[in-house]
Amino acid sequence: MEQEPEIQEEEVKAEDTAEAEATETAETEETKADAEPDKKGFFGKKKEKKDKKDEQIAELTDKVKRQLAEFENFRNRTEKEKSQMYMVGARDVIEKLLPVVDNFERGLKSIPEDQKDGPVASGMEMIYKQLITVLTDLGVTPIEAVGQEFDPNFHNAVMHAEDEELGENTVSEEFQKGYKYKDAVLRHSMVKVVN
Structure with missing residues (x-):
C-alpha cells in the first residue's frame, strides 16, 4: 500500500511541473509581447514606429521640397523683375527719341512745295519712315x-x-x-x- 502514495506523489509532482512549465511559457510569451509591441492597431492596420533614420529622411525631404519651392518662387520673381526693368529702360529710351520724331515731322512740314522732290527732302522722309518703323516694331503706337x-x-x-x-x-x-x-x-x- 505504501507504493500507491508514492505514485500519487509522483503524479502530483508531474502535474505541478506541467503547470509550472505552462505558466512559464505564458510568462515568456507575455514578455515577448511586451518587448515586441503589437503591430496591428485599430481595424487591423499596422502601427508604424518610426526609426530615427526614417525621421531624418522625412525631415531632409521636407527641407529639400521647401528649398525647391523657394527657388522656383525666386526664379519667377527674378523673371518678373527683369521684364519690368526692360520695360522701364525701353520706355526711358523711347521717351528721349520722341522729340527727335517731333523735329522730323516739323522739318518735313516746313519744306516748301517746290523742294519736296529734292534729295534733302527725300532723305529726311526715308529717315523718318525708318524711325517710325523701328518704333512700331518696338511696340510704340x-x-x-x-x-x-x-x-x-x-x-x-x-x-x-x-x-x-x-x-x-x-x-x-x-x-x-x-x-x-x-x-x-x-x-x-x-x-x-x-x-
Whole structure:
C-alpha cells in the first residue's frame, strides 16, 4: 500500500511541473509581447514606429521640397523683375527719341512745295519712315486724337473752343502727337477740345 502514495506523489509532482512549465511559457510569451509591441492597431492596420533614420529622411525631404519651392518662387520673381526693368529702360529710351520724331515731322512740314522732290527732302522722309518703323516694331503706337472723343487717359486738353459742326467733347486739333508703349501711355496728346 505504501507504493500507491508514492505514485500519487509522483503524479502530483508531474502535474505541478506541467503547470509550472505552462505558466512559464505564458510568462515568456507575455514578455515577448511586451518587448515586441503589437503591430496591428485599430481595424487591423499596422502601427508604424518610426526609426530615427526614417525621421531624418522625412525631415531632409521636407527641407529639400521647401528649398525647391523657394527657388522656383525666386526664379519667377527674378523673371518678373527683369521684364519690368526692360520695360522701364525701353520706355526711358523711347521717351528721349520722341522729340527727335517731333523735329522730323516739323522739318518735313516746313519744306516748301517746290523742294519736296529734292534729295534733302527725300532723305529726311526715308529717315523718318525708318524711325517710325523701328518704333512700331518696338511696340510704340501713336494715340488717335483728331475726331475722337476727348479721353483724359490719352489726351491733354490745352485749349477749348466752340464749334457747331463737331459733336460734344470732341478733339478738333492736335498740337503734339501722343504715343503709347504697349499698353502704357508714354506721352499724352496735346489737343484742342470743342463744345
